Amino acid sequence: MSVLTVCPYCGTGCQIIVNDSDTGERVTGYSKSPVNSGKLCIKGYSGLSYNFSKQRLKYPQIKRNGEFVRVTWEEAFGEVSTKLLGIIKRYGPDAVAFQSSAKCTNEENYLMQKIARLVGTNNIDHCARSCHSPTALGLITTLGAGAATGSIRSLEDSKTYFVIGSNTTEQHPIIGTEIVKERKKGKNLVVADPRKTQLAELATLHLQFNPGTDVALLNSIMYSILEEQLQDENFIESRTQGYTDFKTEVEKYAPEVTEGITGIDPQDIREAARLIASERPTAILYAMGITQHIHGTENVMSVSNLALLTGNIGVRGSGIFPLRGQNNVQGSSDMGDLSEWYPGYVPVDSPRVKKFEELWQKTLPKTKGLALSEMFDAAADGRIKAIYVMGENPLVTETAISDVEKGIENLELFVVQDIFMTLTAGAADVVLPAATSLEKEGTFTNTERRIQKVNKVFDPPGEAKPDWWILNEIGKRVAGIRGYVSPRMIFEEIGNAIPSYSGASYDNIYPTGKQWPINSDEPDGTEILHTKSFPIGRGKFIPVSYGPPAESVDEKYDLIMTTGRNYFHYHSGTMSRRTDILNRESPGPYAEISPEDAKRLGVRNSQYITIESRHGSIKTQARITNRVPAGIIFVPFHFDESRVNRLVGKKLDPLSKIPEFKVVAVRVLT
Amino acid sequence: MKEVFAAISKDFETFGTIEKEGEVIFDKVNDFEHISEKRSRYAPKEFLIKRNENVLLLEEQTRRAVFGVKSCDLKGFYQMDKQILGKDPFYTERREKTLFVNFVCNEPCDGGFCTSFGGPILDQYDLQVLRDGKDYHIMVSDKFKEYFNDYREEGDSFFSRFSESFNSKMDVLPVDGLEGRMKWNSGLWKEFASRCISCGACNFSCPTCYCFDLYDDENERKREWDSCILSGFTSSSAGNVRKDLDERLRQRFYHKYVYFKKSKGEYLCTGCNRCVEDCPVGIDIKEVITHDYSIE
Ligand code: SF4
Ligand code: SF4
Numbered sequence: 001m002s003v004l005t006v007c008p009y010c011g012t013g014c015q016i017i018v019n020d021s022d023t024g025e026r027v028t029g030y031s032k033s034p035v036n037s038g039k040l041c042i043k044g045y046s047g048l049s050y051n052f053s054k055q056r057l058k059y060p061q062i063k064r065n066g067e068f069v070r071v072t073w074e075e076a077f078g079e080v081s082t083k084l085l086g087i088i089k090r091y092g093p094d095a096v097a098f099q100s101s102a103k104c105t106n107e108e109n110y111l112m113q114k115i116a117r118l119v120g121t122n123n124i125d126h127c128a129r130s131c132h133s134p135t136a137l138g139l140i141t142t143l144g145a146g147a148a149t150g151s152i153r154s155l156e157d158s159k160t161y162f163v164i165g166s167n168t169t170e171q172h173p174i175i176g177t178e179i180v181k182e183r184k185k186g187k188n189l190v191v192a193d194p195r196k197t198q199l200a201e202l203a204t205l206h207l208q209f210n211p212g213t214d215v216a217l218l219n220s221i222m223y224s225i226l227e228e229q230l231q232d233e234n235f236i237e238s239r240t241q242g243y244t245d246f247k248t249e250v251e252k253y254a255p256e257v258t259e260g261i262t263g264i265d266p267q268d269i270r271e272a273a274r275l276i277a278s279e280r281p282t283a284i285l286y287a288m289g290i291t292q293h294i295h296g297t298e299n300v301m302s303v304s305n306l307a308l309l310t311g312n313i314g315v316r317g318s319g320i321f322p323l324r325g326q327n328n329v330q331g332s333s334d335m336g337d338l339s340e341w342y343p344g345y346v347p348v349d350s351p352r353v354k355k356f357e358e359l360w361q362k363t364l365p366k367t368k369g370l371a372l373s374e375m376f377d378a379a380a381d382g383r384i385k386a387i388y389v390m391g392e393n394p395l396v397t398e399t400a401i402s403d404v405e406k407g408i409e410n411l412e413l414f415v416v417q418d419i420f421m422t423l424t425a426g427a428a429d430v431v432l433p434a435a436t437s438l439e440k441e442g443t444f445t446n447t448e449r450r451i452q453k454v455n456k457v458f459d460p461p462g463e464a465k466p467d468w469w470i471l472n473e474i475g476k477r478v479a480g481i482r483g484y485v486s487p488r489m490i491f492e493e494i495g496n497a498i499p500s501y502s503g504a505s506y507d508n509i510y511p512t513g514k515q516w517p518i519n520s521d522e523p524d525g526t527e528i529l530h531t532k533s534f535p536i537g538r539g540k541f542i543p544v545s546y547g548p549p550a551e552s553v554d555e556k557y558d559l560i561m562t563t564g565r566n567y568f569h570y571h572s573g574t575m576s577r578r579t580d581i582l583n584r585e586s587p588g589p590y591a592e593i594s595p596e597d598a599k600r601l602g603v604r605n606s607q608y609i610t611i612e613s614r615h616g617s618i619k620t621q622a623r624i625t626n627r628v629p630a631g632i633i634f635v636p637f638h639f640d641e642s643r644v645n646r647l648v649g650k651k652l653d654p655l656s657k658i659p660e661f662k663v664v665a666v667r668v669l670t
Numbered sequence: 671m672k673e674v675f676a677a678i679s680k681d682f683e684t685f686g687t688i689e690k691e692g693e694v695i696f697d698k699v700n701d702f703e704h705i706s707e708k709r710s711r712y713a714p715k716e717f718l719i720k721r722n723e724n725v726l727l728l729e730e731q732t733r734r735a736v737f738g739v740k741s742c743d744l745k746g747f748y749q750m751d752k753q754i755l756g757k758d759p760f761y762t763e764r765r766e767k768t769l770f771v772n773f774v775c776n777e778p779c780d781g782g783f784c785t786s787f788g789g790p791i792l793d794q795y796d797l798q799v800l801r802d803g804k805d806y807h808i809m810v811s812d813k814f815k816e817y818f819n820d821y822r823e824e825g826d827s828f829f830s831r832f833s834e835s836f837n838s839k840m841d842v843l844p845v846d847g848l849e850g851r852m853k854w855n856s857g858l859w860k861e862f863a864s865r866c867i868s869c870g871a872c873n874f875s876c877p878t879c880y881c882f883d884l885y886d887d888e889n890e891r892k893r894e895w896d897s898c899i900l901s902g903f904t905s906s907s908a909g910n911v912r913k914d915l916d917e918r919l920r921q922r923f924y925h926k927y928v929y930f931k932k933s934k935g936e937y938l939c940t941g942c943n944r945c946v947e948d949c950p951v952g953i954d955i956k957e958v959i960t961h962d963y964s965i966e
Contacts, residue, residue, distance in 0.1 A: 001697060001698070017693060017711075019695075019716065024721055025716070025721045028693075029871075031711060038711075039869075042869050042870050042900070045870050045874055046895070049892075054889070055888065177867060184865065198864075580722075580885040581883060584883060584885070584902040
């Protein structure tokens with residue numbers, strides 16, 4: 001039998017056909033898919049072996065006297081619910097926190113936030129905090145919707161691509177290949193990236209700017225647009241607000257002034273400005289290079305200013321494309337698994353929360369909860385007593401990790417629901433074995449807002465169960481939910497809770513998915529957003545001024561480290577490092593370092609080095625490459641034996657609370 | 671044909687091409703009527719080499735019959751035979767127990783170039799089926815004659831006439847002498863490498879590729895489909911000597927059109943066009959054939 005479902009990796013959301021064991025477990029791209037037209041990257045083709053790994057968790061376990069003991073589901077539920085209820089009774093509901101996952105389905109994310117809120121807390125957050133929380137906040141502020149404005153397919157109509165802070169061919173490969181193909185046909189490509197990525201090599205113009213200087217770069221591009229009067233006056237006049245204040249701010253950023261900050265030649269800035277503003281439609285694609293900064297939200301608003309200024313929004317081929325790192329970041333954010341929003345981005349303190357009180361028949365909490373980046377600190381200082389984690393590995397992915405460890409130690413209850421015994425699961429009191437996305441039903445929403453059906457191919461091993469089933473059992477015991485019999489039933493409730501999902505059903509989104517909003521006005525979904533107006537009426541220009549990153553080099557810490565993923569791995573490596581081909585291609589930790597720095601430091605290729613920041617140090621292997629310029633090193637964060645997030649400081653973007661994963665001052669010791 | 675199918679399905683577990691959400695895939699079938707004649711989405715090589723399996727245990731395989739394979743894909747398996755039949759016990763066990771029924775295409779497909787390598791009528795097959803309106807003409811290998819005792823024998827002329835007309839409908843590429851024309855230092859390889867994202871699709875889709883990687887998973891030793899485009903390819907033995915992507919891409923084409931031709935007398939390509947269809951960046955193997963190397 002073969003089953004049509006969705007790739008478990010990046011937010012592109014390629015549709016795959018997977019054969020079951022009777023038919024050879026083959027993976028093929030679905031050629032009718034509007035997302036990937038049958039194409040896949042290596043993670044789609046060779047990334048599924050983790051499903052069959054012998055290391056999968058098969059039974060619920062409780063830690064007794066420091067050792068995990070196998071228990072029945074009944075015992076595990078008893079332990080978790082008794083302790084949770086006890087803690088809530090003793091300390092109040094805000095003493096518990098939930099961490100959901102962008103790798104889980106919409107149904108599961110919806111259910112987890114519902115449980116959190118029914119027990120009385122907004123302490124529900126997930127990994128979108130560390131990737132696209134600035135996008136949600138930034139674009140909701142400026143445009144009224146925190147999502148990609150166009151479709152992957154619409155990129156074929158672009159004349160120019162402006163890619164900033166996205167290594168697209170490695171991180172969203174099938175979207176990257178669209179650009180590669182169009183570039184070959186002669187389209188313009190401007191890439192702004194401190195590293196020499198594959199797209200940078202193919203680009204018309206590569207702006208290799210200094211990490212963390214995005215606002216200065218973007219403002220100077222907009223300065224040049226105004227200088228040469230390339231702005232779209234018509235669009236500004238009829239569709240936007242706040243132009244005058246914005247203009248006053250941008251006028252301070254002559255390329256000659258910003259050169260000292262960004263390191264980019266004014267001529268190149270002007271050339272970029274001309275391409276973006278005149279060779280329209282221009283699509284602007286960005287990822288973590290924009291968001292993972294203490295100025296992440298301002299960076300996003302700056303990108304939005306550029307789109308508004310050039311009228312690159314609402315037309316096929318134009319638009320803003322925040323590329324989502326994980327398969328369901330868009331969906332898990334839509335579901336309200338963020339501590340400041342109920343489902344559908346209803347602010348927790350808004351009168352509109354009443355709607356959920358009616359739907360769930362309960363008085364709900366209305367103050368902001370803790371962000372993911374704050375939960376473990378709160379545990380360390382005793383405010384949080386219980387954390388329930390679904391499919392996350394914070395010991396590897398959170399910054400300043402030593403506090404995460406201290407936080408966990410301080411908890412009275414730490415529950416981890418996962419598919420493997422991750423570093424984090426190993427620290428838990430109760431471990432609940434979950435099914436993978438190939439072993440269950442549900443929906444994912446990809447980076448272009450397309451809600452896609454996820455279908456079951458294999459049976460989970462041992463007694464492992466789908467996350468929704470586990471949450472359902474917990475919810476019945478601690479939150480008084482009546483219980484759901486299937487993900488379909490949860491999805492129907494999502495349609496009632498979130499207006500932009502209201503017209504979607506399991507039957508009408510299969511097989512090729514539909515892009516939200518799907519409602520009575522747009523029963524087939526919406527390919528391009530903001531064609532005539534914005535959800536907030538007029539698009540808002542927000543003046544953004546440049547502020548330096550939290551960290552800068554000094555005599556001791558003389559290099560800037562930037563972190564990220566590589567092509568073969570996915571986040572903390574829970575899946576990809578248990579997948580033969582992917583792990584073989586990238587078997588261990590490393591740091592990319594320029595030949596100039598390597599020479600200066602006397603480092604040879606493959607040599608073990610120590611990287612030290614003001615917050616910690618790790619050992620890793622040097623990889624000498626021209627992909628990074630002198631002064632910058634790049635370190636992927638997939639490897640728990642060399643946890644680079646130990647080196648990242650705790651300073652957060654005050655608006656979105658994202659840490660600055662992209663700029664860390666370090667030194668290299670041999 | 672229905673009767674033949676019924677007789678075969680008594681002795682074999684039967685699979686065939688069926689349509690699912692508009693895609694032609696292989697699955698179990700119990701009725702000949704369910705089998706699609708359309709070209710399958712992929713070459714069904716997982717019937718011979720599983721995508722991932724434990725190699726510490728070779729279980730006896732059931733006999734399987736696979737209906738609806740296209741000739742270009744089947745031809746690939748005969749080319750695999752020349753390299754691994756009798757050597758790879760897993761492949762050999764499955765190959766010997768699998769009966770392939772190839773459906774000859776009535777019309778050329780989009781992009782395919784099988785006529786450059788002989789066209790859709792193969793000279794090696796188990797059961798080769800050519801539909802003519804409601805009638806089926808079938809070429810039967812000695813191994814499976816028993817199923818056709820009750821049928822009328824005809825000469826080869828129908829097939830050769832078909833072959834002639836089919837071949838006239840598809841452009842033949844200038845493959846002759848390619849092994850002498852291709853250039854080691856051609857600019858093609860670097861240009862391909864600038865676009866390639868190392869997805870492996872060209873290998874996974876190819877009906878002639880069979881390479882795998884070996885790894886240990888607790889008490890099992892497993893093998894998994896591999897791709898020679900990846901830099902870690904063959905790292906379980908000597909490691910990949912081709913450090914750069916352009917060298918690895920060139921190796922793939924040289925293996926197909928130079929080395930195999932020189933060692934085995936034929937090109938290791940069936941003209942199925944599957945690597946072109948699945949390549950996300952539009953790298954077209956036909957360009958390797960038609961490229962003018964003389965000006966480089
Ligand atoms: S591009 Fe993303 S969704 Fe598509 S196959 Fe690769 S990892 Fe999977
Ligand atoms: S299919 Fe194309 S992109 Fe993928 S490895 Fe082959 S040549 Fe490279």
